[in-house]
Amino acid sequence: MASQEMEELVQREYTQGFVTDIESDTVPPGLDENTIAFISNKKGEPEWMLEWRLEAYRQWLTMTTPSWAHLDYPPIDYQAISYYSAPKKQEDKPQSLDEVDPKLLETYEKLGIPLHERAALAGVAVDAVFDSVSVTTTFKEKLAEAGVIFCSISEAIREYPELVRQYLGSVVPQGDNYFAALNSAVFTDGSFVYVPEGVECPMELSTYFRINAANTGQFERTLIVCDKRAQVSYLEGCTAPQRDENQLHAAVVELVALEDANIKYSTVQNWYPGDEDGKGGIYNFVTKRGDCRGDRSKISWTQVETGSAITWKYPSCMLRGKDSVGEFYSVAVTNGRQQADTGTKMIHIGEGTRSTIISKGIAAGRSDQAYRGLVKVGPRAKNARNFTQCDSLLIGDRCGAHTFPYQEIGNSSATVEHEATTSKIGEDQLFYCQSRGISEEDAVNMIVNGFCKDVFQELPMEFAVEAEALLNVTLEGAVG
Amino acid sequence: MLEVKDLHVTVEGSEILKGLNLTVNPGEVHALMGPNGAGKSTLSAVIAGKDGYEVTSGEVLFEGKNLLEMEIEERALAGILLGFQYPVEIPGVKNIYLLKAALNAQRVARGEEEIPAPEFMKLVREQLSFMKMDGSFLQRAVNEGFSGGEKKRNEILQMLVLQPKLAMLDEIDSGLDIDAMKVVAEGINSLRNADRAILMVTHYERLLEHIVPDRVHVLVDGRIVKSGDKNLANELEARGYEWVLEESAA
Numbered sequence: 229m230a231s232q233e234m235e236e237l238v239q240r241e242y243t244q245g246f247v248t249d250i251e252s253d254t255v256p257p258g259l260d261e262n263t264i265a266f267i268s269n270k271k272g273e274p275e276w277m278l279e280w281r282l283e284a285y286r287q288w289l290t291m292t293t294p295s296w297a298h299l300d301y302p303p304i305d306y307q308a309i310s311y312y313s314a315p316k317k318q319e320d321k322p323q324s325l326d327e328v329d330p331k332l333l334e335t336y337e338k339l340g341i342p343l344h345e346r347a348a349l350a351g352v353a354v355d356a357v358f359d360s361v362s363v364t365t366t367f368k369e370k371l372a373e374a375g376v377i378f379c380s381i382s383e384a385i386r387e388y389p390e391l392v393r394q395y396l397g398s399v400v401p402q403g404d405n406y407f408a409a410l411n412s413a414v415f416t417d418g419s420f421v422y423v424p425e426g427v428e429c430p431m432e433l434s435t436y437f438r439i440n441a442a443n444t445g446q447f448e449r450t451l452i453v454c455d456k457r458a459q460v461s462y463l464e465g466c467t468a469p470q471r472d473e474n475q476l477h478a479a480v481v482e483l484v485a486l487e488d489a490n491i492k493y494s495t496v497q498n499w500y501p502g503d504e505d506g507k508g509g510i511y512n513f514v515t516k517r518g519d520c521r522g523d524r525s526k527i528s529w530t531q532v533e534t535g536s537a538i539t540w541k542y543p544s545c546m547l548r549g550k551d552s553v554g555e556f557y558s559v560a561v562t563n564g565r566q567q568a569d570t571g572t573k574m575i576h577i578g579e580g581t582r583s584t585i586i587s588k589g590i591a592a593g594r595s596d597q598a599y600r601g602l603v604k605v606g607p608r609a610k611n612a613r614n615f616t617q618c619d620s621l622l623i624g625d626r627c628g629a630h631t632f633p634y635q636e637i638g639n640s641s642a643t644v645e646h647e648a649t650t651s652k653i654g655e656d657q658l659f660y661c662q663s664r665g666i667s668e669e670d671a672v673n674m675i676v677n678g679f680c681k682d683v684f685q686e687l688p689m690e691f692a693v694e695a696e697a698l699l700n701v702t703l704e705g706a707v708g
Numbered sequence: 709m710l711e712v713k714d715l716h717v718t719v720e721g722s723e724i725l726k727g728l729n730l731t732v733n734p735g736e737v738h739a740l741m742g743p744n745g746a747g748k749s750t751l752s753a754v755i756a757g758k759d760g761y762e763v764t765s766g767e768v769l770f771e772g773k774n775l776l777e778m779e780i781e782e783r784a785l786a787g788i789l790l791g792f793q794y795p796v797e798i799p800g801v802k803n804i805y806l807l808k809a810a811l812n813a814q815r816v817a818r819g820e821e822e823i824p825a826p827e828f829m830k831l832v833r834e835q836l837s838f839m840k841m842d843g844s845f846l847q848r849a850v851n852e853g854f855s856g857g858e859k860k861r862n863e864i865l866q867m868l869v870l871q872p873k874l875a876m877l878d879e880i881d882s883g884l885d886i887d888a889m890k891v892v893a894e895g896i897n898s899l900r901n902a903d904r905a906i907l908m909v910t911h912y913e914r915l916l917e918h919i920v921p922d923r924v925h926v927l928v929d930g931r932i933v934k935s936g937d938k939n940l941a942n943e944l945e946a947r948g949y950e951w952v953l954e955e956s957a958a
């Protein structure tokens with residue numbers, strides 16, 4: 229973009245001359261400063277927030293899409309996206325489950341999703357099918373008692389502006405990368421969690437999400453702050469395959485752990501991957517980063533990724549505090565024509581920092597996946613330690629798995645270990661199981677779940693069970 | 709129970725079994741002996757249904773059914789169980805989990821309920837102590853890090869739990885120390901009954917001292933060239949295979 233044009237944009241008076249009607253619920257496709265002002269205004273945000281968004285937008289304009297990822301997709305037309313729309317009207321939705329793709333319903337069945345949740349997940353127009361309001365209220369009371377703040381990011385911006393202002397963008401700055409900049413400019417959904425000093429969050433922040441999972445947005449922003457000696461376990465996502473009109477998803481998640489704080493963040497992600505040719509699938513570009521800001525703090529990422537047409541995501545840890553700990557446990561499954569480029573970054577800054585990376589990739593069909601891991605040890609990170617293990621399992625011979633480990637070691641006292649294996653699902657293992665009367669499909673599931681065990685055991689119990697079921701459904705028909 | 713009729717099998721273009729005939733009746737224990745490379749393991753693999761073997765002619769019937777048309781797991785569910793010479797390791801899959809899945813597959817195929825957990829644990833614990841195995845084997849991944857002898861015991865443990873109609877054992881005696889040999893033999897002997905047949909591949913007469921066979925066959929170059937009772941094994945032990953070859957050539 230020419231600098232003069234740029235200048236004009238910056239100078240333009242965005243608070244006036246809206247092209248869109250303020251009363252309307254949707255902005256037409258396209259992105260400029262007016263759109264951002266519209267969003268900010270709709271959300272009732274303070275002035276500083278709008279400024280913050282605009283700053284992000286201006287940086288975004290100068291950036292280009294990362295091209296180094298091991299992915300192949302057509303260019304995205306950002307002017308064709310509508311950046312704000314109110315929830316769909318009841319009459320536009322399918323009126324009953326009969327109108328929903330039977331295949332999707334079959335999957336819900338296999339995953340054991342309760343009947344009353346199925347309709348909501350499939351986007352059917354439902355009046356209170358389940359008692360979500362009262363459930364949510366009970367949660368809120370319990371959390372409030374403990375002093376934990378848990379609300380939507382928009383609510384947090386209005387109700388707890390000091391906290392948000394202090395921490396938002398402190399882990400993932402607006403201009404961090406192309407998708408983070410876009411997210412910072414236009415995010416409309418997401419959550420905020422603050423756990424005060426010494427408080428152990430009285431429940432896993434999960435059930436809430438299962439119920440509200442159907443409303444996940446396109447540009448989500450999540451901010452979790454754990455004060456000194458606080459603890460929280462946060463669960464994102466849902467095992468049920470989710471459809472979404474929006475092809476592009478660009479979320480940002482920021483975690484801040486102060487002294488002796490402990491954050492466990494688990495994700496089960498199962499976006500619709502598209503049909504066999506990848507049509508209609510979701511592009512998932514996520515920036516997730518945790519900042520172990522305090523001494524002895526710990527951040528642990530666990531993720532099970534099965535959905536999306538394209539996934540691009542590297543949950544990372546900045547290990548700043550002395551003796552702080554970062555962990556990354558990941559299972560990524562790709563089938564059909566899915567593409568995944570995932571991995572993690574462990575940045576050792578403080579003394580005695582430790583990190584563990586366990587990554588399990590399973591590729592089937594004609595899918596392709598890459599693991600990309602960076603372990604960086606800064607000059608002050610005396611006695612830093614990392615252990616990395618990444619294993620890939622191939623099912624069939626038309627899929628691919630690639631491993632790209634990067635190490636930048638700036639302190640000679642650091643210990644960095646890396647182990648990697650790639651194996652094909654063993655015919656001998658399959659034969660062994662089958663000759664015991666176990667069907668081929670069950671045998672594959674058994675072997676794959678065994679392969680992922682180290683990661684599944686990091687998941688909260690109920691999620692682990694669902695994750696196994698999910699894997700089985702994802703790999704259905706992968707063999708034979 | 710098992711009838712193998714004029715079986716010809718080709719592996720990667722070369723013929724390994726060349727017109728093999730074998731009949732095993734319920735209640736019988738058969739020992740299959742013969743020089744290395746004769747086709748003993750090939751025969752048991754073909755019966756179990758392993759991929760990569762092309763049956764060019766002949767038949768294999770199990771209780772009158774054509775085995776060659778059945779899937780691997782269907783054969784297992786029909787009551788055939790192969791004890792492997794080299795049991796494969798399956799990381800992350802608990803031994804007990806495999807056992808339970810296998811047992812339940814059988815029960816479901818018979819139209820029964822899955823086995824209740826307490827009943828299953830009782831059954832497994834009994835057999836485990838019979839095989840003089842430690843409880844920790846149940847919680848370990850299938851065969852992972854098991855010693856050679858432990859793997860063999862584990863194969864027999866599966867047989868004791870799954871109670872097949874036809875148990876095939878490929879060199880179950882190799883790699884066993886003297887005590888383990890006894891335990892394994894006792895395990896196999898406890899399987900013997902009027903309705904069950906056992907087909908053992910072995911190189912050593914020793915095993916047959918513990919498990920006395922009804923029939924002994926000598927497999928040479930893809931064919932059974934001589935059959936006899938347990939004394940044949942003693943004779944082979946003393947004289948080797950040379951004379952059998954000469955006799956069959958004559």
Ligand SMILES: Nc1ncnc2c1ncn2[C@@H]1O[C@H](COP(=O)(O)OP(=O)(O)OP(=O)(O)O)[C@@H](O)[C@H]1O
Pocket residue numbers: 719720724742743744745746747748749750751760
């Ligand atoms: N997958 C294969 N590819 C090529 N040749 C094979 C294959 N499997 C078996 N064979 C050959 O078939 C022949 C018979 O092998 P088999 O394993 O059945 O012998 P065996 O009688 O069990 O011998 P041993 O006593 O040494 O175990 C051997 O010559 C072997 O090399």
Ligand SMILES: [Mg+2]
Pocket residue numbers: 748749750793878
């Ligand atoms: Mg052999």
